[in-house]
Amino acid sequence: MIHNFNAGPSILPREVFEEASRAVLNFNGTGLSILEFGHRTPLFESVMQEAIQLVRELMNLDDSKEVLFLHGGASTQFFQVPMNLLDDGATAAYLDCGIWGTKAIKEAKHFGQVDVVASSKDRNYTYIPKGYHIPGNASYFHYTTNNTVEGTEMHAIPDSPVPLVADMSSDILSRVMDFNRFSLIYAGAQKNIGAAGVNLVVVDRQILGKTGRKIPSMMDYRQHIESGSMLNTPPVFAVYVCLLTLRWLKNRGGVAAIEKENIAKAELLYRTLDEIPHFRPTVEKEDRSRMNVVFVMDEPSLEQEFLAACKNAGMVGVKGHRSVGGFRVSLYNALPLESVVAITDLMKDFAGRH
Amino acid sequence: MIHNFNAGPSILPREVFEEASRAVLNFNGTGLSILEFGHRTPLFESVMQEAIQLVRELMNLDDSKEVLFLHGGASTQFFQVPMNLLDDGATAAYLDCGIWGTKAIKEAKHFGQVDVVASSKDRNYTYIPKGYHIPGNASYFHYTTNNTVEGTEMHAIPDSPVPLVADMSSDILSRVMDFNRFSLIYAGAQKNIGAAGVNLVVVDRQILGKTGRKIPSMMDYRQHIESGSMLNTPPVFAVYVCLLTLRWLKNRGGVAAIEKENIAKAELLYRTLDEIPHFRPTVEKEDRSRMNVVFVMDEPSLEQEFLAACKNAGMVGVKGHRSVGGFRVSLYNALPLESVVAITDLMKDFAGRH
Numbered sequence: 014m015i016h017n018f019n020a021g022p023s024i025l026p027r028e029v030f031e032e033a034s035r036a037v038l039n040f041n042g043t044g045l046s047i048l049e050f051g052h053r054t055p056l057f058e059s060v061m062q063e064a065i066q067l068v069r070e071l072m073n074l075d076d077s078k079e080v081l082f083l084h085g086g087a088s089t090q091f092f093q094v095p096m097n098l099l100d101d102g103a104t105a106a107y108l109d110c111g112i113w114g115t116k117a118i119k120e121a122k123h124f125g126q127v128d129v130v131a132s133s134k135d136r137n138y139t140y141i142p143k144g145y146h147i148p149g150n151a152s153y154f155h156y157t158t159n160n161t162v163e164g165t166e167m168h169a170i171p172d173s174p175v176p177l178v179a180d181m182s183s184d185i186l187s188r189v190m191d192f193n194r195f196s197l198i199y200a201g202a203q204k205n206i207g208a209a210g211v212n213l214v215v216v217d218r219q220i221l222g223k224t225g226r227k228i229p230s231m232m233d234y235r236q237h238i239e240s241g242s243m244l245n246t247p248p249v250f251a252v253y254v255c256l257l258t259l260r261w262l263k264n265r266g267g268v269a270a271i272e273k274e275n276i277a278k279a280e281l282l283y284r285t286l287d288e289i290p291h292f293r294p295t296v297e298k299e300d301r302s303r304m305n306v307v308f309v310m311d312e313p314s315l316e317q318e319f320l321a322a323c324k325n326a327g328m329v330g331v332k333g334h335r336s337v338g339g340f341r342v343s344l345y346n347a348l349p350l351e352s353v354v355a356i357t358d359l360m361k362d363f364a365g366r367h
Numbered sequence: 368m369i370h371n372f373n374a375g376p377s378i379l380p381r382e383v384f385e386e387a388s389r390a391v392l393n394f395n396g397t398g399l400s401i402l403e404f405g406h407r408t409p410l411f412e413s414v415m416q417e418a419i420q421l422v423r424e425l426m427n428l429d430d431s432k433e434v435l436f437l438h439g440g441a442s443t444q445f446f447q448v449p450m451n452l453l454d455d456g457a458t459a460a461y462l463d464c465g466i467w468g469t470k471a472i473k474e475a476k477h478f479g480q481v482d483v484v485a486s487s488k489d490r491n492y493t494y495i496p497k498g499y500h501i502p503g504n505a506s507y508f509h510y511t512t513n514n515t516v517e518g519t520e521m522h523a524i525p526d527s528p529v530p531l532v533a534d535m536s537s538d539i540l541s542r543v544m545d546f547n548r549f550s551l552i553y554a555g556a557q558k559n560i561g562a563a564g565v566n567l568v569v570v571d572r573q574i575l576g577k578t579g580r581k582i583p584s585m586m587d588y589r590q591h592i593e594s595g596s597m598l599n600t601p602p603v604f605a606v607y608v609c610l611l612t613l614r615w616l617k618n619r620g621g622v623a624a625i626e627k628e629n630i631a632k633a634e635l636l637y638r639t640l641d642e643i644p645h646f647r648p649t650v651e652k653e654d655r656s657r658m659n660v661v662f663v664m665d666e667p668s669l670e671q672e673f674l675a676a677c678k679n680a681g682m683v684g685v686k687g688h689r690s691v692g693g694f695r696v697s698l699y700n701a702l703p704l705e706s707v708v709a710i711t712d713l714m715k716d717f718a719g720r721h
Binding site: 044119 | 369371373374375376377378379383384385387388389391392398399400402403404405406438439440441442443445446450470473474477555557561562563564565581582583584585586598599600601602603604605608683684
C-alpha cells in the first residue's frame with residue numbers, strides 16, 4: 014500500500030479515481046469519453062450545477078453567495094481578486110503568514126496599495142500574528158487560512174471591519190467554519206476538492222462592480238456569475254473530478270464528519286511528534302495546521318535515514334518544502350487514518366532504534 | 368459505433384482515452400493516480416518537457432520560439448495577448464472573421480486601440496476578406512486561422528509588416544504551415560491537442576517586454592518561460608492528455624501525414640454536399656474549412672428529419688451553432704475517415720428518399 018502525504022496535487026478518494034477513470038472511457042453510459050463530450054449539453058450542465066449545489070450545501074452558503082469553478086490555480090486568484098475589488102489608489106489590507114500570502118501581496122500591488130497589517134516573517138512564519146489592527150478604510154482584508162508550506166493554520170476567523178477575503182486552498186472543506194462571514198473565498202482544487210486546473214470561488218455578489226476598472230471578460234466574476242460558471246469552455250474533466258469528490262464528502266457525512274476524522278489524524282501525528290525523541294514540530298502549538306504537519310529532526314544527520322525509511326515503507330510526499338527543510342506530512346480529507354498510523358508507527362520504531 | 372462530430376471538446380484518439388484512463392488509476396506504474404501526483408517531480412517534469420519538445424518538433428519551430436502550456440482557454444488568451452503586447456495608446460490590427468475574432472477584438476480594447484482592418488460580417492462571416500491593408504505602425508496583426516462556428520479557414524498566411532499573432536484553436540496541427548512566421552500562436556487544447564483547461568502558446572521571446580505595463584505574474588509570458596511552463600501548479604491531467612495526443616500524432620506521421628487524411632475527409636464531405644440535392648454548404652468555396660463543415664438544407668423543414676436520422680445512426684455533434692443554424696460537422700485530426708463515410712452515405716440515402 015502507498016501512503017500519499019503529498020502537499021498538492023494530493024490524495025483523493027479511491028472511488029473518485031475509479032469513477033473518473035471510467036468516465037475517461039465512457040462518461041455516464043454515453044459511450045463517449047468525458048474528454049470528447051460537449052460542455053454545452055444538458056449532461057455536462059448538470060455536472061456543473063450539481064457541483065455548485067453541493068458546494069452551497071456543504072458550506073451552508075446563504076443566498077448572497079455565488080459559486081464558481083474558474084480556470085487556473087490560487088495564483089490566478091492572487092491577481093483576479095484585486096483586479097475586481099481594489100481600485101487604483103485604494104488600499105487593501107493583507108496578513109503576511111507565509112510564502113503564498115507573500116505572493117498574493119505582490120500581485121495585489123499591481124492594482125492598488127497594500128497595507129500589510131502584520132507578518133510572521135520575523136520567525137520564519139512559524140506562528141500566526143495576533144492583535145493586529147485592520148483599518149476600516151481598506152477595500153478588503155485578505156488572509157490565508159492555512160499555510161501549506163509552513164504548516165500553520167488560523168483556527169478562528171478574524172473580526173474585520175471590512176470585507177473578508179480568504180485563500181482557503183489547503184484547508185477548505187476540512188473543518189466547520191461560518192463561510193458566510195467571508196465576502197470572497199478561493200481555493201485551488203488540487204488538495205481537498207479535486208484535480209489541478211480549476212479554482213473554487215465563492216463570492217458575495219454585493220462586493221462586485223465597485224471599482225472603476227475595466228476588467229477583461231474572463232477575469233470578471235460578474236460575467237462568470239451571469240453565465241453560470243460557463244463563460245467559456247470550462248476545464249471539463251477537472252470540474253467532474255470536483256463533483257465526484259464533493260459527492261464523496263457528502264456521503265461521508267459532510268464537513269462536520271470529516272473534521273472529526275481530520276482532528277483524530279492530526280492529534281495522533283502531533284502527539285507522536287511531541288512524545289518521542291528526535292522529532293520536533295516547527296510551529297507554535299496553538300497555530301498548528303491539521304492539514305500540513307511540518308517537523309524537523311534534532312539531529313539533521315538522521316533526516317536522510319528517516320526519509321529513506323519512509324520511502325521503504327511506501328510513503329511519498331514527506332520531504333519538506335525547500336524553504337523550510339525537514340519534513341511535511343499532509344493530512345487532507347481523503348488521507349485514511351491508517352496512513353497516519355503507519356507513519357507514526359514508523360516514527361516510534363525509528364526513535365526506538367536511535 | 369458512435370461518430371463524434373463535436374466542435375469542441377471533441378474526439379481524441381481512442382488510445383489516448385485508454386492510456387489517460389489508466390493513468391487516472393495508476394500513472395506510469397507508480398501506483399499513484401496522475402490526479403494525486405506531485406507536479407514538482409522528475410516524472411511530471413518529463414511529461415511537460417516531452418510535450419514541449421513534441422510541439423517544437425511537430426511544428427518545426429526555430430530557436431527563438433518558446434512553448435508554453437497555460438491555464439484556461441483561448442478566451443483567456445484574448446486578453447493575455449494584448450496585456451503583454453499592446454501598450455496603452457498603441458494600436459493593434461485585427462481581422463474580424465467570426466464570432467471568436469469579434470470576442471478577441473472586444474478584449475483587446477481593454478488595453479489599447481484596435482484597428483479592424485477588414486470584416487466579413489456583412490455576409491454573416493461566410494467568407495474570408497482579402498485585399499486589406501495592415502498598417503505598419505500596428506503593434507501586431509491578429510487573426511483567427513479557422514473559424515469554428517462559421518466554417519471558414521484562412522488557407523494562406525497573410526503578408527504582414529508587423530508581428531503576426533494567430534488564434535489557431537481549431538486547426539492547429541491539422542495542416543502544414545510555416546509556424547515560424549508567427550510571433551505568437553495560441554490554441555485552446557480541446558480540439559486537436561488534448562483536453563479542455565489548457566492553452567498551447569508558442570511565442571517569440573523577442574516580442575515580449577516591450578510595453579510599459581505592469582503584468583500580473585500569472586499573465587506574464589516571460590515568467591512562464593523562465594519557469595519552464597511550471598510557474599504554478601499546471602493543469603496536470605490536461606497537459607498529460609496533450610502529451611498522449613502529440614505522441615499519437617507523431618506516430619501517425621506528423622502534421623504532413625495528418626494533413627493528407629484531413630484533406631481526404633474534407634474533400635469527401637464537401638464533394639457529397641456539392642453533388643447531392645437538398646444540402647448546401649454556407650461558405651465561399653475557396654474559404655471552406657477542413658475542420659468544421661457548415662451546411663444548411665434548402666428545405667428547412669427537412670432539417671429536423673435529417674438531425675433525427677443522424678441521431679439514429681449514432682452521430683453526435685452535427686447540429687449547427689445557434690448563430691448560424693443548420694449543421695456543422697467537425698473533422699478534427701482524430702476523426703476517422705469511416706465516420707465521414709458514414710455521414711456521407713446517410714446524406715446520399717436521405718437525398719435519394721426525398
